[in-house]
Amino acid sequence: MPVQVSYPGVYIQEEPSGVRTITGVSTSVALFIGMAGRGPMDTAVSLLSYADYERTYGSDTTVSETTDQVRQFFLNGGSQAYIIRIASGEQPAAADFQNEDGAVVLRITAAEAGRIGDSIRVEVNYATAQPESSFNLVVSRETITSSGATLLVDTETIGNLSMNSAEPRFVETAVAQGSRLIRAEVQPTAPAPFEGYSMSGRAESAPGILAALNAELGGAAGSMQVSVDNGPFAPVTVTGPLAALSDLQDAINTASSAVGGGTVTVQAEPVPGGTEEVLLIRSNAAGGRVRVQAGASNDLAGPMNLGTSNDGLEVDGHAARRPAPTGVFGSLGSLDSTSGTWLDRLSGFLRADPGDLPDLTLATGSRSDTATITGFTRPTFWETTPAAGTSLRNARGALELLAAQVALAGPHYVPAVQGYRLVLNPTYPGFAEQETLTPSTTGTYDIGNAGSGYLGRDPNVRRAPLGAFASPSNYVVGVAAGADGNLPTPADYSAAYVIASREIDIFNLLMLPRVLNDGSGNGQTDAQRAQLWGPASAFCLTERAFLIIDPPDAWTTAQSATSGPTGIANVRIGVVGDHAMVVWPRLRIPDPLGGPLRTIDPAGSVAGVAARIDGSRGVWKAPAGLEASVIGVRGVERRIADAENGLLNPQAINVVRQFPNGIVIWGSRTLAGFDNSGENDYKYVPVRRFALFLEESLYRGLQFAVFEPNDEPLWAQIRLTAGAFMNNLFRRGAFQGQKASDAYFVKCDAETTTQNDINLGIVNVIVGFAPLKPAEFVVVTIRQLAGQVQT
Known part of the structure; x- marks a missing residue:
């Protein structure tokens, strides 16, 4: 801004130079649109190497030539590519998961469409810091080794998940952010959330909870920290003696409201079947929760067994909406405190005299493999009449003892205690992960039959499969098998072009690898391929990109390529010829699995060679000649002689030839560059690609001129900026001419931009x-020099 002078002296003022730098855009970013054996559908994925491609899309070469062409692109010098996987009628594998009571609560879907999703296995466990509120998903992909053994790969654990959409670890968002294999969706059939609560693990003979609380206070002030309905932990202080439990309720509500939390109801909850009661702090909101931690001084949480770390029971209002744990499990029933079921079964579990438990034998649904667990003995601390101060620790201890006895019985099962559940996971050989176990047990503490005893539940599968193998099961219902989809239609390609325009900043080379075998066993015909080139070239025209066309299968000789109903004239129909090139013949490459040589289209290899030469010589150098050797190929489908090349080149068919020094690209004409076509400006591929490079670079580099005052200062800036860019290219040898004035010009002045243009907001630049x-x-x-006659 101008300096404001106010006193005699020297003033310093900086002026912008007006010089802006235009950076040349990339010239060899590839875009492949086609089918693949796996990977994300209908989205553009950026790759920097073939290893990136394998991690995302696998190495299958039977579905289409996408894998081979991408490999060839990077092998021949390519450095960046985008992949858009498409198909018609593709479907991801999915399965519905039920909760312990048999309600469908969660649909888990493979992140990738296709049959590959049928290999996904999902484990559910409650081994978290809050086992009656959250859960974990362990997801793997199952493969079969060459020896026939089952192997789990790509295993990932998504932990501490919640069925509450207000939680940071809500299952849908946490899975979407943390898993490459699956997506999750809570189902409308999930039960309604109830009021979450924190229950003391300490039971007292009624009415004894208030007396026990006052005894711990001892007439002084006691404290604890309480979080209600996801609010922050608030310090709660009470001074004894308390006249009623409502005094504690009022103190919690006052402290919680001050930090933005919810409110609670505090009561003494009777234990069914006995004379005891427990302290219950219940949220007043459906789906709410209550958490209790130790206080800063004279802690009440520890002595009253409040909080999970103190052997209390804390249940989120969404706990019953969780999918059932996988494996053979037993639990005490509904955790909704208002139903009384859980306390009733807990009371019976602690009071019963089980004696010696029967043997537990489980077999798979379709195999003869069995495993027997023996040696259960009566826990010495179970009490038929619990004394005052009995803790829920007794119940957890009983489960731990059962788990220890299972471990002593042999290696057939891995036991775990998850909250107030005993879970057995089968490990014996021959067990198919997706099969349901069939228990053959009886007794009060049966953990293998629903409705039998205190722990009775139907067994779940060891690992739940998605898709084709998901049914039948007690807690997993099959929804849909993965389907790779059928041949992409022209509409699928058109949709991919929209995706590319929206998601990709810039690409330069477009390839459409042919489909070899879709989900119905069909491959693309020449007629189907011919429908693709016109729209693809029009898309390249709008995106300032270049299309590499693969040859039809019908081209078996030079004559069939240059004439007849399948010849080059038919390929040109409807195609923007100066934005495309065609290359023939096809290439022979090694099979990565060691099989015989395979034949593929040359587009991916040509794109890689173009990228290599762009980097070493510049986009103005034709990607052809002895320098344009094709790497990673063992031959060509048909060797071309000079005479045949003489037929093909005038028709703008660029050939790949096998010479003694290697296999090279021996032609660089656009599809419109055939003899007598009338196309002189863009007859050659490097000229067209160089023009696209200039257009895109200038388009991006001159954005600064938009909305600037349209007069000579702006025109001078444009001339300076564009001129500096063009001069740099001239110095690199990109243009004809011995001096800059012969090689290029930039004109932007009153002659190119009239007053009428200025009135319309237009500035015209001619380059x-x-x-x-x-x-x-x-x-x-060659001229023969004759003997000279001396005169």
């Missing part, structure tokens, strides 16, 4: 350049 055209024909003239 001219003299392109380098390839020396397609080198003519050598």
Whole structure:
């Protein structure tokens, strides 16, 4: 801004130079659109190596040539590519998961469409810091080794999940952010949330909870920290003696409201079947929760067994909406405190005299493999009449003892105590992960039959499969098998072009690898492929990109390629010819699995060679000639002789030839560059690609001029900026001419931009350049020197 002078002296003022730098855009970013054996559908994925491709899309080569062409692109010098996987009628594998009571609560779907999703296995466990509120998902992909053994790969654990959408670890968002294999969706059939609560693990003979609380206070002030309905922990202080439990309720509500938390109801909850009661702090909100931690001084949480770490029971209002744990499990029933079921079964569990438990034998549904667990003995601390101060620790201790006895019985099962559940996971050989176990047990403490005893539940599968193997099961219901989809239609390709325009900043080379075998066993025909080139070239026209067309299968000779109903003239129909090139013949490459040589289209290899030459010589150098050797190939489908090349080149069919020094690309004409076509400006591939490079670079580099005052200062800036960019290219040898004035010009002044243009908000810039055209024909003239006559 101008300096404001106010006193005699020297003032310093900085002026912008007006110089802006135009950076040349990339010229060899590839885009492949086609089918693949796995990977994300209908989205553009950026890759920097073939290893990236394998991690995302696998290495299957039977579905389409996408894998082979991407490999060839990177092998021949490509450095960046985008992949858009498409298909018609594709479907991801999915399964519905039920809670312990048999309600469908969660649908888990493979993140990738296709049959690959049928290999996904999901484990559910409650081994978390809050086992009656959250859960974990352990997800793997199952493969079969060459010896026939089952192997789990790509295993990932998504932990501490909640069925409450207000929680930071809500299952839908946490899975979407943390898993590459699956997606999760809570189902409308999930039960309604109840009021969450924190229950003391300490039971007292009624009415004894208030007396026990006052005894711990001892007439002084006691404290604890309480979080209600996801609010922050608030310090709660009470001074004894308390006249009623409502005094504690009022103190909690006052402290919680001050920090933005919810409110609670505090009561003494009777234990069914006995004379005891427990302290219950229940949220007043459906789906709420209550958490209790130790206080800063004279802690009440520890002595009253409040909080999970103090052997209390804390249940989220969404706990019953969780999917059932996988494996053979037993639990005490509904955790809704208002139903009384859980306390009733807990009371019976603690009071019963089980004696010696029967043997537990489980077999798979379709195999003869069995495993027997023996040696259960009566826990010595179970009491038929619990004394005052009995803790829920007794119940957890009983489960731990059962788990220890299972472990002593042999290696057939791995036991775990998850909250107030005993879970057995089968490990014996021959067990199919997706099969349901069939228990053959009886007794008060049966953990293998629903409705039998205090722990009775139907067994779940060891690992739940998605898709084709998901049914039948007690807690997993099959929804849909994964389907790779059928041949992409022209509409699928058009949709991919929209995705590319929206998600990709810039790409330069477009390839459409052919489909070999879709989900119905069909491959693309020449007629189906011919429908793709016109829309693809039009898309390249709008995106300033270039299309590499693969040859039809019908091209078996030079004559069939240059004439007849399947010849080059048919390929040109409807195609933007100066934005495309066609290359023939197809290439022979090694099979990665050691099989015989396979034949693939050349587009991916040509794109890789173009990328390599762009980096070493510049986009103005034709991707052809002895320098344009194709790496990673063992031959061509048909060797081309000079005479045949003489038929093909005038028709703008670029050939790949096998010479003694290697296999090279031996042609660089656009599809419109055939002889007598009338196309002289963009007859050659490097000229067209160089022009696209200039257009895109100038388009991006001159954005600064938008909305600037349209007068000579702006025009001078444009001339300076564009001129500096063009001069740099001239110094690198991109143009014809011995001096800059012969090679290019930039004109932006009152002649190019009239007053009417200025009134319309238009500034006109004319950039001219003299392109380098390839020396397609080198003519050598040899003259014999006759003896000179001396005169």
